[in-house]
Amino acid sequence: xxxxxxxxxxxxxxxxxxxxxxxxxxxxxxxxxxxxxxxxxxxxxxxxxxxxxxxxxxxxxxxxxxxxxxxxxxxxxxxxxxxxxxxxxxxxxxxxxxxxxxxxxxxxxxxxxxxxxxxxxxxxxxxxxxxxx
Amino acid sequence: xxxxxxxxxxxxxxxxxxxxxxxxxxxxxxxxxxxxxxxxxxxxxxxxxxxxxxxxxxxxxxxxxxxxxxxxxxxxxx
Numbered sequence: 001x002x003x004x005x006x007x008x009x010x011x012x013x014x015x016x017x018x019x020x021x022x023x024x025x026x027x028x029x030x031x032x033x034x035x036x037x038x039x040x041x042x043x044x045x046x047x048x049x050x051x052x053x054x055x056x057x058x059x060x061x062x063x064x065x066x067x068x069x070x071x072x073x074x075x076x077x078x079x080x081x082x083x084x085x086x087x088x089x090x091x092x093x094x095x096x097x098x099x100x101x102x103x104x105x106x107x108x109x110x111x112x113x114x115x116x117x118x119x120x121x122x123x124x125x126x127x128x129x130x131x132x133x
Numbered sequence: 134x135x136x137x138x139x140x141x142x143x144x145x146x147x148x149x150x151x152x153x154x155x156x157x158x159x160x161x162x163x164x165x166x167x168x169x170x171x172x173x174x175x176x177x178x179x180x181x182x183x184x185x186x187x188x189x190x191x192x193x194x195x196x197x198x199x200x201x202x203x204x205x206x207x208x209x210x211x
Contacts, residue, residue, distance in 0.1 A: 020185030021192075032199065035207030040199070051191055052199060054206075070171045090187060091194040095205045101191070104184050119184060121176045127187045 011044065012108060015074050016116025018088075019104060024049065027115070029108065039086065041106070053086040053106055059131050060087075065105050067118050076112035084108040088117075090128060099128035 014025045026044040031037070037058065043049035056063045065085065077083055085107060087100040102125040108115040137145060144154040151173065156164040167175050194202075 018188050019181055020188045032203050033207070036203055038199075038203050038206055048193060050193055051188075052194055052202070068171055070174070073172075088188065088191050089202070090191045091198045091202050093198065094201060098202060101184070101187050103180065104187075117184075117188075119174070119176050119180065121180060127180075127183050 010113075012113045012115045014116060015114045016071070016118065018051070018106075018117045019119065021049075029053075038089075041086075041088075052089040052091055054089060054100070056085060056087045056100065056102070056105070059100065060102065060129065063087075063102060065102075065107075065118065065120055065123070065125075067107065067120075071107065071116065071118050074116060075107060075109040075114045077109050078111070082109055082111050084110060089131070095132050096130075098131045100131055101127050102129045103127045 010028065012027050012029055014027055017024055024043050024045050028042045028044060030040050030042060032040055037055050039053050041051040041053050063085075071077070075083070085105050087102060087105050090099045090101070092098040102120075103123065104117050104119045104127070106115060106117050139145065139155045141155050141158050144152050146152050150170055152168040154166040154168070156166050158164075169175060
């Protein structure tokens with residue numbers, strides 16, 4: 001099963017940097033363990049900098065961010081099916097106080113290994129959605 | 134900062150291909166139309182500030198927090 005897992009991407013190029021982290025362009029995306037889809041997005045430019053990210057489907061089944069042509073171009077997306085959508089987590093002490101940023105998902109194109117945090121300005125989606133809504 | 138007075142329906146042009154039009158002024162709310170190339174990212178300033186704060190607070194959680202969350206998510210799945 002592991003060999004089909006889409007989360008195993010060696011080095012990704014953050015062509016649209018995380019908001020507040022300009023210049024952090026190279027990251028590794030590593031699945032933390034087999035028990036959950038939790039991944040660590042590890043900066044290769046700044047030692048110690050990492051983010052927790054997770055595919056939103058298990059928690060927000062209706063979440064389907066729409067992105068513009070500019071994102072499609074920046075990430076070199078040819079098919080929407082290729083794109084891995086992840087949300088950045090603000091980890092609390094447990095699931096009950098952990099939140100996910102739905103307003104600015106992280107899109108990864110495993111084909112080109114380009115990624116970016118996409119700001120969904122008009123969506124009205126929350127920046128801090130409780131993981132267990 | 135350049136300050137211009139504009140009425141509803143009037144525009145300002147930035148550079149070659151960006152036009153900002155005041156669409157409507159009602160009380161303290163101003164509706165603004167922005168005509169710009171799609172490659173130009175246009176965002177509400179307060180959303181960017183909120184996202185920056187969220188990203189900073191999300192950055193580099195402790196190993197303990199990560200382990201707890203990972204375990205909790207694993208349990209959730211079972």
